[in-house]
Amino acid sequence: MASRDFVYKKFSEFYSSPSTVIPKISMIGQREIGFLLFKEHVMLRHKSFESTSSLKRFLGETVPSDVYHSCAYYENPEAEMNKKIWLGADLVFDIDADHIPTPCNKIHDEWTCNKCGFGGKGVTPDACPICGGQKFETKTWACELCLKTAKEETAKLLNILEQDFGFSLQELHVFFSGHRGYHVQIEKETIKTLDAMARKEIVDYVSGLGLAILEDETKDNTRRQRHKISFSLHDFGWHKRLKLGLQNFVMNATKDDLNNAGVKVNYKVFSENREILLKRCIEENRWSSVRGIGITTWKKLAKHVKDLESAKIDTVVTTDIHRLIRMNGTLHGKTGLLKVGFPANRLENFDPLKEAVAFKEGTAKISVSEAPEFRLGDDTLGPYKNQTVELPTAAAVLLICKGRAEVVQ
Amino acid sequence: MEMTKARxxxxxxxxxxxxxxxxxxVKQLDLKIEELTNPDxxxxxxxxEERVREAIMSLSVGEKREADVEIPSFPVALLLVINTKNSFIKKRYALAEAKQAFVDMQTESSEKILLIARDFDWNIELTRFSTMPLEFAISFTDxxxxxxxxxxxxxxxxxxxxVNGKVYLNKQDVARLLQEEVQRRIEKRLEVTELPVLPEKIAEITKRLLELAKEKIGQEEMEGLPKVVTQSAFxxxxxxxYEAASKGRHLSHVGRFTLTSFLVNIGMPPEKVAELFxxxxxxxxxxxxxxxxHIAGERGSRTRYTPPxxxxxxxxxxxxNPDVLCRRVSxxxxxxxxKQKQLSSNLPKSN
Structure with a gap:
């Protein structure tokens, strides 16, 4: 309990401090605001605030562990759901390492079955291998690889939104979520009133879902026949993306890459013919120019490239036109880190573990059960196992929030 | 963007x-409702009336007349449709007008298409002088x-x-999307519920149109069919x-269509119908x-077909083998x- 009190106190100090500024939120008066309360651990919803300054006062008094606002605009944001009167919603994308396969394989995550207590490390299974239970207690961690992967997916998303959908970099508001993901938010008159179906089409586009060119056959409704899809790539939209991806793959693929793509091709033939594959096949759509690498192989490669080039977003978030999303400039209850916004063109150099740090002063003595080596700000810390250490406040809050440490009094 | 002078x-x-x-x-014409029955x-x-009748019967709007008749006949047709207060007629009329527009638009000049699209506030332009293979560019939101x-x-x-927020389309595709806009706009105009007092003659027309709709889709559809399939009421x-199909005997195209659309309309699930064949x-x-x-309206045009x-x-x-009851229905x-009503109320059969 002392640990939670400690975190509560830190959050309280943060929200009460005059130097804390909640960045402006457009049309805040029209949005629903929601909070997760520290003590009661319940969700407080359907709130509304005139300005970020009145909201900040409320945060100082109430001290929630998490703060959200709706992507939607309402006539009556405080009314119950069916009386709110939906006016429109921002277009939002959520990229979360939770939903993406990462090179670390989430080996730092721990799960425990709620039913039988069995547990393990890595990605949480769908069902407990011992008792079949489907509810788990999890202890997650955001390692550099998780964050890097999420950032790469965000870069792909931004590229599609800019090149294909024509949004300018200024229109693409990018945020680090405060945990292990990124949010991209677009506030624009033309997209505000898109319904869930239209947003689903955008999701499918970003994910490369339903690309007819990658299907084996198609139905011709007028002739009531199925026929093979001719595989031919042009220079626009997804076709261009596939083309560039294939070029990139052909130029650089190793034997392992070919295996990973699931194609059975003689690597020697492949690597000796890279020139022809690039020019005659990809450039001129003459796909059968190299013996042993036929149309079936190309289609498999194209599917593989599609998986590489598509952005792995959380599809539910984008299609939900009433969604609550974490508020910019507020603390994440699972990390004590901030959700922070930054210009889209800074993505590559953005350092979440530095720029999202909220507690920059003081230290705290904590007893750590287990923590991998990690970096926060300029400090590299850990690994720790069953030891008492004095750490910078931000690191102490992180470990406590992650359930890996207790405060020592 | 290319400026267009077309009007x-x-x-x-x-x-x-x-x-x-x-x-x-039409507003300028200042057509008064009371005058509608004026012989002039x-x-x-x-x-x-013909517009609506054709829509109900064949999803078309009939042959065009001189502009001075054709133009005002549209708002009057809307009035007639609204007055039926019948959702089938409303939907069908909007669809018929939209389909007609689709057919007509395909032979229009690109400039005209642009003009029509802008009437729906589309963000659209011609790509004629760019390297794009397709003629029209519209915003992805439209x-x-x-x-x-x-x-x-x-x-x-x-x-x-x-590319860059624009979807590139050919003329036919643009016309197809505009068909959707037309249908929506007309459906919207048909949402009106309050009408002024209409002359007696209009009431007669309304009655005729409702009769026609009943005939077209079968009275059952209008009143809602009972969900149980009663073979003895066929x-x-x-x-x-049905018997021929069960025995695997050959059916003509019309025969198959009639049987299928009938069964689908009386509430037999498509899987069941498929089994029959x-x-x-x-x-x-x-x-x-x-x-x-397709016939059930779960595919393609989304219209559920009714038997002929x-x-x-x-x-x-x-x-x-038409029987006595056959003479009283169309x-x-x-x-x-x-027949189902008769069976369930145990009234003596009419045959």
């Missing part, structure tokens, strides 16, 4: 009476608003040329088809399923509905 002509406005400009023109403008009222409920995969955004023609020598599960779902009327069945030799579905 709508009188003929255009007659062809596309849903345009904003037409509405203004009887032609307008007649044409208006595209999505008009395609998300179209089923064919070719309409999925992912399969389109999307009309003789359907019974003959299993014993056919040329049975193809996928194709059969597809056709049944009795007169049509007679023409195609599907009508066999549609196999009406027969079914009435």
């Amino acid at each position: 709508f002509t009188q003929t255009d406005l007659a062809k596309y009476p849903f345009l904003k400009e037409t509405a203004m023109l 403008i009887a032609a307008i009222l007649n044409r208006a 595209y999505l608003r008009n395609t998300t409920h179209l089923r064919d995969k070719k309409w999925k955004l992912v399969n389109r040329l999307l 009309p003789p023609c359907i019974l003959a088809l 299993k014993s056919f020598s040329d049975y193809n599960e996928r194709l059969t399923r597809y056709q049944i779902e 009327r009795c007169v049509t069945l007679q023409t195609h030799g599907v009508c066999v 549609h196999p579905l009406s027969y079914y509905k009435r």
Whole structure:
């Protein structure tokens, strides 16, 4: 309990401090605001605030562990759901390492079955291998690889939104979520009133879902026949993306890459013919120019490239036109880190573990059960196992929030 | 962006009476409702009724007249449709006008298409002088608003040329999307519930139109069909088809369509209907399923087809052994509905 009190106190100090500024939120008066309360651990919803300054006062008094606002605009944001009167919603994308396969394989995550207590490390299974239970207690961690992967997916998303959908970099508001993901938010008159179906089409586009060119056959409704899809790539939209991806793959693929793509091709033939594959096949759509690498192989490669080039977003978030999303400039209850916004063109150099740090002063003595080596700000810390250490406040809050440490009094 | 000098002509406005400009023109005419029955403008009222009648019967709007009749006949037709307070007629009329517009638009010049699209506030331009292979560029939001409920995969955004916020389309595709806009605009105009007091003659027309709609879709559809399938209430023609199908005997195209659409309309699930055709020598599960779902309105145009009327069945030799009840109905579905009522109320059978 002392640990939670400690975190509560830190959050309280943060929200009460005059130097804390909640960045402006457009049309805040029209949005629903929601909070997760520290003590009661319940969700407080359907709130509304005139300005970020009145909201900040409320945060100082109430001290929630998490703060959200709706992507939607309402006539009556405080009314119950069916009386709110939906006016429109921002277009939002959520990229979360939770939903993406990462090179670390989430080996730092721990799960425990709620039913039988069995547990393990890595990605949480769908069902407990011992008792079949489907509810788990999890202890997650955001390692550099998780964050890097999420950032790469965000870069792909931004590229599609800019090149294909024509949004300018200024229109693409990018945020680090405060945990292990990124949010991209677009506030624009033309997209505000898109319904869930239209947003689903955008999701499918970003994910490369339903690309007819990658299907084996198609139905011709007028002739009531199925026929093979001719595989031919042009220079626009997804076709261009596939083309560039294939070029990139052909130029650089190793034997392992070919295996990973699931194609059975003689690597020697492949690597000796890279020139022809690039020019005659990809450039001129003459796909059968190299013996042993036929149309079936190309289609498999194209599917593989599609998986590489598509952005792995959380599809539910984008299609939900009433969604609550974490508020910019507020603390994440699972990390004590901030959700922070930054210009889209800074993505590559953005350092979440530095720029999202909220507690920059003081230290705290904590007893750590287990923590991998990690970096926060300029400090590299850990690994720790069953030891008492004095750490910078931000690191102490992180470990406590992650359930890996207790405060020592 | 290319500037276009094209304007709508009188003929255009007659062809596309849903345009904003037409509405203004009609306003200028200052047509009074009381005057609708005036013999001088009887032609307008007649044409208006024809529009709706053709829509109900064949999803078309009939032959075009001179602009001075054609243009005002559209708002009058809307009035007639609203006055029926019937959702089937409303939907059908909006669809018929939209389909007609689609057909007409395909032969229009690109500039005209642009003009029509801008009447719907589309962000659209011609790409004639760029390197793009397709002629039109529209904003992806306008595209999505008009395609998300179209089923064919070719309409999925992912399969389109999307560059810098613009979807590139050919003329036919633009016309198809505009069809959706037209339908929505007309449906919206039909949402009105409050009407001024209408002359007696209008009430008569309304009655006629409602009768026609009942005939077209079978009274059952209008009043809601009971969900249980009662084989003993099948009309003789359907019974003959049904038995032939169960025994795997060959059915004509019209016969198959009649049987399928009948069964789908009385609430038999498509899977069940498909089973019926299993014993056919040329049975193809996928194709059969597809056709049944199409007829059921779960695919393609999303219109649920109804069986042909009795007169049509007679023409195609599907009508066999008509009984007494047959003489009192003009549609196999009406027969079914009435017979079912008789059976359930234990009244003496009429045959």
